[in-house]
Amino acid sequence: MNLIMSLPRILALLVALASALPLLRAEPRPGDIFRDYVWANGGRWQRITGPDATMAGAKEHLPNAVNDIELADLAGAIRAEIQLELLQSHYGTTGHAVRLNGKDWFPVPSSPRIPGGRGTKEGPAEMWLTMLYPTFEVPVAALQPGRNRFEFITRSGAAGLGSRWPQSIVYGVVFRIYYGPDKPAPTGGVVAPHGVPGRYGTIELLAEPLPAAGRSIRRVDFLAHYRGYDWRGEGVAEKWHAQTFFGGLRRHAGSAFLHPWHVAWDARDVPAQDAPVQVTARIEDDTGLCRMTAAVTLEKFKGFPHTRIFAGHAIPQAWQTRAGRRNSCKITLPDDLSGLQGAKLILASWNGYQADEIGINGTALVGNIGFNHDLSYDEIDLPISALKPGENEFYTASKTEHHGIEVLWPGAVIIARFAPPGAAH
Numbered sequence: 001m002n003l004i005m006s007l008p009r010i011l012a013l014l015v016a017l018a019s020a021l022p023l024l025r026a027e028p029r030p031g032d033i034f035r036d037y038v039w040a041n042g043g044r045w046q047r048i049t050g051p052d053a054t055m056a057g058a059k060e061h062l063p064n065a066v067n068d069i070e071l072a073d074l075a076g077a078i079r080a081e082i083q084l085e086l087l088q089s090h091y092g093t094t095g096h097a098v099r100l101n102g103k104d105w106f107p108v109p110s111s112p113r114i115p116g117g118r119g120t121k122e123g124p125a126e127m128w129l130t131m132l133y134p135t136f137e138v139p140v141a142a143l144q145p146g147r148n149r150f151e152f153i154t155r156s157g158a159a160g161l162g163s164r165w166p167q168s169i170v171y172g173v174v175f176r177i178y179y180g181p182d183k184p185a186p187t188g189g190v191v192a193p194h195g196v197p198g199r200y201g202t203i204e205l206l207a208e209p210l211p212a213a214g215r216s217i218r219r220v221d222f223l224a225h226y227r228g229y230d231w232r233g234e235g236v237a238e239k240w241h242a243q244t245f246f247g248g249l250r251r252h253a254g255s256a257f258l259h260p261w262h263v264a265w266d267a268r269d270v271p272a273q274d275a276p277v278q279v280t281a282r283i284e285d286d287t288g289l290c291r292m293t294a295a296v297t298l299e300k301f302k303g304f305p306h307t308r309i310f311a312g313h314a315i316p317q318a319w320q321t322r323a324g325r326r327n328s329c330k331i332t333l334p335d336d337l338s339g340l341q342g343a344k345l346i347l348a349s350w351n352g353y354q355a356d357e358i359g360i361n362g363t364a365l366v367g368n369i370g371f372n373h374d375l376s377y378d379e380i381d382l383p384i385s386a387l388k389p390g391e392n393e394f395y396t397a398s399k400t401e402h403h404g405i406e407v408l409w410p411g412a413v414i415i416a417r418f419a420p421p422g423a424a425h
Helices: 007-020
Strands: 033-039 046-049 066-071 077-087 094-100 105-107 135-138 146-155 167-179 187-191 202-210 217-227 238-241 243-245 248-250 254-256 262-266 277-285 289-292 296-298 307-313 325-333 340-350 357-360 363-366 375-382 390-398 405-418
Touching (some): 033 066, 046 146, 077 243, 105 135, 146 167, 167 243, 187 277, 202 217, 202 277, 254 262, 325 405, 363 375
Antiparallel strands (some): 046 167, 077 167, 094 105, 187 202, 202 262, 217 254, 277 296, 307 325, 307 405, 325 390
16 A cells, blocks of 8 residues: 555544544553563664655655564553654654554554753744653554554654654654463562662662562562653652663663672762652562562652752753754752852753763853764763852753754753751852
């Protein structure tokens, strides 16, 4: 079937599916039993081009690739979901969807929390540049044991570059299959969760996993629930913190691969919060079957008492800096900075290699950052002398006529450490 000729039918189907979808229970939670099947495309990102593109050169990238993944175990599956690593490459691109086995298209949800009052103006999320990790449920019946084919589509929006050349990029995909309680799965839990930071600001986490009969434990991953930096770029600060890259887990509390299943979690960037932090363990056996253990509350740990996080606001749409331009956002700090002992800035970027200057309040911090035509998350130490009470301006500048640096949501975020009240500065 000609994909371009069938586009109106595809779009009508996507709208119908989106309106019919219920509120879905996505991503593993404590108590879940599941397997992750990862498609990493050999460690190379894959372009998605909209078949309705009109800009010269766009159609050279069509048709979009059809990919394969092997799903070995659907026995006893009770639900399934797909998690994408999705870069909004050309702002204004909409209508992301995944097709399974040449049949139905499943719409990819966008985040309703972007811009959420933090943009320079109101508008749909696709007008901001993002690196998101959307997770959405698909029917188990849409999958089959063994080889499964999947492909992506996107379409032009009403404004921006995406209205002429709709394009996004996929890094990795996780097909996650959930099973009922009768599935022979590892058990165990987190033990000795004292929650008191030790030397170097680390918290000792220990798990006691128990494999099902005839199996062994491959790894234990620890995840923590707290309010912190939004590594998934979706506008949610309080959650189970983790991120994937080509399907591999990172930005979590740590992983153990050998007995005694112990990690030293560096928790220094967890800011002060009202409720204690929670932790869970994701236990994986030698067949790849996983269980999320019951959540354990670290009653003595509510983040570091004098560490605070300050998110950017007035974030511009289409933050791509090139051709002599300068882009910026605001970060509001307390009116009294007399107790400030240290600060750093976290920045998500794509093609940060083509920046010429990255700075705050007119003070250059670095020239460029990150990678050439690729994704990067970087941390920059901030000189206290460059910061000021109240509103601060973070900016990027670039002279290149080529691509330039893209700053991804949530823009620039500062983590600051203050002295305790009454302490000598």
